[in-house]
Amino acid sequence: MIDTLTIKTTKAGHSRLAETDYTDLPFGKVFTDHMFVADYEDGEWKNFEILPYGPIPMSPAISALHYGQAIFEGLKAYKQADGGVSVFRADKNFARFNKSATRMAMANIPEEVFMQGIAALIDIDKAWVPAEENYSLYLRPVMFATDPVLGVRPSSTYKFVILANPSAPYYSKPLKVKIETHYTRSAEGGVGAAKTAGNYSRAMLPTVEAQAEGFDQLIWTDAKEHKYLEESGAANLMFVINGKIVTPEVRETILDGVTRDTIILLAKSMGTEVEERRVSIQEVLDNIENGSLTEAFAVGTAATVTQISELTYEGKTYQLTDPATRTVSTGIAKKLNDIRYGITADEFGWNWSI
Structure with missing residues (x-):
C-alpha cells in the first residue's frame, strides 16, 4: 500500500505497555498507547493524526448523542509465525463500514483513510500485538456525528477514530443460550444489517435479563413471527445438520459477518456443504431431538x-453434543487460526501484512 495521507504523529510521553498484564486482558478495557483520528468537515476528510490514547473534547449537543448517528467495525491484527504482524480481511470490514455509513445517512470514509489509519496505528503500537496463542490486537474503527446542533437531520461533520486493544479469547467456555421470542433486535426495513450503536443498546436489557437467568447469550428471532x-x-449462527453447515441467510435484519463469510469459504474449500437459508426454531429443535444436529456454534x-x-426455548432446555466431539467446526476453526497466525499458507489472500 502506498501512503497517500499526511498523518501528524504525537507520541505518548509514557508507554503503558510494561504495566499491562497480558494474563488479565478483559475484552475492550485495555487500550494501546495511541489512537488514530480524522475529521469530516466541509465535505472532505482532514486532520489525520496519531495521538496518545485519551479523551476527545466534544460538545454535549453533538448529534451522535441525541440522534444516534454512530457506527463501528471490529477486526483483528495477529502476530505471525515469522514475527511480523498482519490484519485479517480488512477490506471486508472497510466495505461493511461504508455500507453502515450509507444506511445511517453518514459520510463514507475513503479507503486510504481507513487502511492507512490502521497501518499507522499498528506501526506505532506494534509492540502491543500479543504473541500468546489465540490472542490478538482488536481494532475498533468508529465514526460518530459531531454537529453541535439539536435538530433531527444528518450531521454535516463527523469524527473517525481507530482504537486498539490487546485481547485474550472472548469466550472461555461453550455457551448456554436462550431463544428470545419477546424482545426484538431488528425488523425488516430497519438497521439490523448496519453495525450501528443502537442495535447493541436495544439488546442490552434482554441480554441482562437472560444472564440473570443463567444464560450466556441470546439467540434473536425474526420480529414478525x-x-x-x-x-x-454479537455473532452469526451456524448448525451442522446431517453433515452440512446450515446458517441463516444474510437479510436486512442480519449483519453480514466477516467471520461468517470466512467460515463459509473455508468450509467449502474443505469439502463441507453449506446451506444459507432461513432456519426455523422448529427445524433446529426437531434435528436436536432426532440426532441430526451434531454441532451448533456462534461465529x-x-x-x-x-x-x-x-x-433453551420456552423454558425447555436442549443439551447438545459434547463440543470435544465436534469435528466440522473445530477443523474449520483450526484452519482459520493457522491462516491468521501465518502457520499455514494464506491461499485466499486474507492477511494484510503491516
Missing part, C-alpha cells in the same frame, strides 16, 4: 468460533 433464528448476541470477530452447549 419469532419463528426463525437470526443471530446470537464473529470477537467470538471467532464459539461452541453452543445447550439451548
Whole structure:
C-alpha cells in the first residue's frame, strides 16, 4: 500500500505497555498507547493524526448523542509465525463500514483513510500485538456525528477514530443460550444489517435479563413471527445438520459477518456443504431431538468460533453434543487460526501484512 495521507504523529510521553498484564486482558478495557483520528468537515476528510490514547473534547449537543448517528467495525491484527504482524480481511470490514455509513445517512470514509489509519496505528503500537496463542490486537474503527446542533437531520461533520486493544479469547467456555421470542433486535426495513450503536443498546436489557437467568447469550428471532433464528448476541449462527453447515441467510435484519463469510469459504474449500437459508426454531429443535444436529456454534470477530452447549426455548432446555466431539467446526476453526497466525499458507489472500 502506498501512503497517500499526511498523518501528524504525537507520541505518548509514557508507554503503558510494561504495566499491562497480558494474563488479565478483559475484552475492550485495555487500550494501546495511541489512537488514530480524522475529521469530516466541509465535505472532505482532514486532520489525520496519531495521538496518545485519551479523551476527545466534544460538545454535549453533538448529534451522535441525541440522534444516534454512530457506527463501528471490529477486526483483528495477529502476530505471525515469522514475527511480523498482519490484519485479517480488512477490506471486508472497510466495505461493511461504508455500507453502515450509507444506511445511517453518514459520510463514507475513503479507503486510504481507513487502511492507512490502521497501518499507522499498528506501526506505532506494534509492540502491543500479543504473541500468546489465540490472542490478538482488536481494532475498533468508529465514526460518530459531531454537529453541535439539536435538530433531527444528518450531521454535516463527523469524527473517525481507530482504537486498539490487546485481547485474550472472548469466550472461555461453550455457551448456554436462550431463544428470545419477546424482545426484538431488528425488523425488516430497519438497521439490523448496519453495525450501528443502537442495535447493541436495544439488546442490552434482554441480554441482562437472560444472564440473570443463567444464560450466556441470546439467540434473536425474526420480529414478525419469532419463528426463525437470526443471530446470537454479537455473532452469526451456524448448525451442522446431517453433515452440512446450515446458517441463516444474510437479510436486512442480519449483519453480514466477516467471520461468517470466512467460515463459509473455508468450509467449502474443505469439502463441507453449506446451506444459507432461513432456519426455523422448529427445524433446529426437531434435528436436536432426532440426532441430526451434531454441532451448533456462534461465529464473529470477537467470538471467532464459539461452541453452543445447550439451548433453551420456552423454558425447555436442549443439551447438545459434547463440543470435544465436534469435528466440522473445530477443523474449520483450526484452519482459520493457522491462516491468521501465518502457520499455514494464506491461499485466499486474507492477511494484510503491516
